[in-house]
Amino acid sequence: MSEQKQYGFTTTILHSDRQKEIEHGSVHKPIHTSVMFGYKDARDLAAVFQGKQSGYRYGRQGNPTVTALEEKITKMEDGASTITFGTGMAAIGAVFQALLRQGDHVVSSAFLFGNTNSLWQTVSTQGVDVAMVDATDVANVVAAITPSTRMVFVETVANPRTQIADLKRIGEVCRERGILYVVDNTMTSPYLFQPKTVGAGLVVNSLTKYIAGHGNVLGGALTDTGLFDWAAYPNIAANFRKQASAQQGMSQVRAKALRDFGATLSPEAAHQIAVGAETMALRMERESTSAMALATMLAADPRVAVVHYPGLASHPQHQLASELFRSYGALFSFELKPEIDCFDYLNRLSLAINATHLGDTRTLVIPVAHTIFFEMGAERRAAMGIADSLIRVSVGIEDTQDLLTDFAQALTPVL
Template structure:
């Protein structure tokens, strides 16, 4: 019997559903809306509940449409299995709800998405010790490790200042110390980067962003890369130790986070995400090319104080980004000269939309300090290098020249 061919990224995603038999010859996995699953033999039902055979129990814990999406994501990340959630934040929260206990220690990059930063405050108040460090240098991570350190958490490219974690060396450190390395891959997407290549045990993606890509559906996902030895993780409950070692982490995550907290992805949302994912590579190529062109134009304009984008040689981690990522991403931020009001500038843009989102087909802009990072206060913003004039840009798929003219025209009255 001939071996299955090894296809490229987009071909694999396009034909993923068809690797298994689909009802009525459908090309896409159909949307299964039932929340319950009947069995003609009650022994089969019991066997499914006891994890002795595969099957579905209840919609909150699994669904055929959601499962098909989870398999797609696992292929994207070269992982062994994935769990989908209702939002990206639900996926992040699941890691800590299911795997951390009072007295545990978490090391996190200090350059974080605002809501993740807020979540750290919550778990810190619940008894988990959190150390925030500049993860662009592995030495900062190593300096705060303790015997209670259970995991290290980083984003690939920080939102919004685009700092890049010292991913490979942090992965090496975690492997040496037996610590779980958790990487949020949202800002790069599985197309630009696979955190498994730097030793990540768990990978997080906000499905809402580049994977779905059209700003019309929420979702998040956790992928187990198969690299972490769960036999060494002290917080796995006895009943999940009965699973194979490779699946113990996901089994506990699915039960303690997905089942118990109920942040389940709907089958309708899973279907939308799966269809959106088919064009991710095509969208990302265009968005990254647009972002590089726009960042270069703004960087050369004397009315712009600074542009933060890994694709620019002036970026502190430009060489690292060039080594790790397929492209430099579709998000950048920039600061205008002090005499230019950022709100007036944003209001002069005609194509770019004032909105809080990223990874969309449309270009989106937002004044960071006054919106998504306002809640954390001026002191914390200063620690993260977020100036009052900082504008975040999530670049879309518009025609490049139209974007260049829009951002340049908005500077003309200055």
């Protein structure tokens, strides 16, 4: 495969490993399980440690199998470089751990994945001020910015209510003011959207979800898009300033977050993720089509109070989603009318699985307020618009008609 040619998304991912020579003619990058890497010349080992020569030091900081996956994700996001981690939360935590200091200020979307919201609460107790705002309107972000604001953090589509941040205009504000713009792309995936197009400096992906896609492996990634000027970022340590400015941010993340905290992605997991990623586009097309069909059917049923899905014209950010994303994604949520108990409804489903996860090949459902958002309390849930009857649906690759039949029959109680 010629590196000079430009191929489509899936072709590029499928043949990414073959851009470089692979041992023994293997089509996939082999799984390298060694923790240590030996050198015949001790001077080469020293040069690698000092950053004067490329190479591997220790499995916690890098591995050939993991590197191959990082290069694949960099291509997905049209980025400059990628660092992978053991989980998506580790990738988000790495941003905070490596790039923020006491006294810094962060503006974050208030509509966040529950664990990210919990992490922000922890960060707030450690000397970093966090302003949580409704990021669907850029004016709220602008109003929250202070002279000490170092970062704006948003998700592309909020989980579970599907609010969409004012991505492009927030990017313009961050660029004008020299603020690091971090976008969590997990809910859309690099196939449906590349945050680089709206000016993101760093992109987060939970590899566990749509990229790996089969619910059998954990992983996370942080991609530098190459757009942010690290030379102007005040929190880069002196020893990393010796490197080219484009490398300073990720070098500090790799050392201060990956190396020091050890949230390393295993080579076995990297291989599973890489193989799963090959079919991401195919899965996302099927899942998005079924999600649109399901959301449309439920929205038309009088027993359903409301459906939250960007593909519906009734969604507050429908037009924005139409402008930004390749399609509307595979996740939606809905609220039942009061006379239908959400637990009874879920128990009547035959195909959909009651489970916490998303981005799987199988359709998954969960009563949000009673599970993944229970810990944050009723007041915070109300502020985020999460009703007690809210059901989140992560649509899989089942035949669309089978899903339509299943979700429709569950609306009618068995007599």
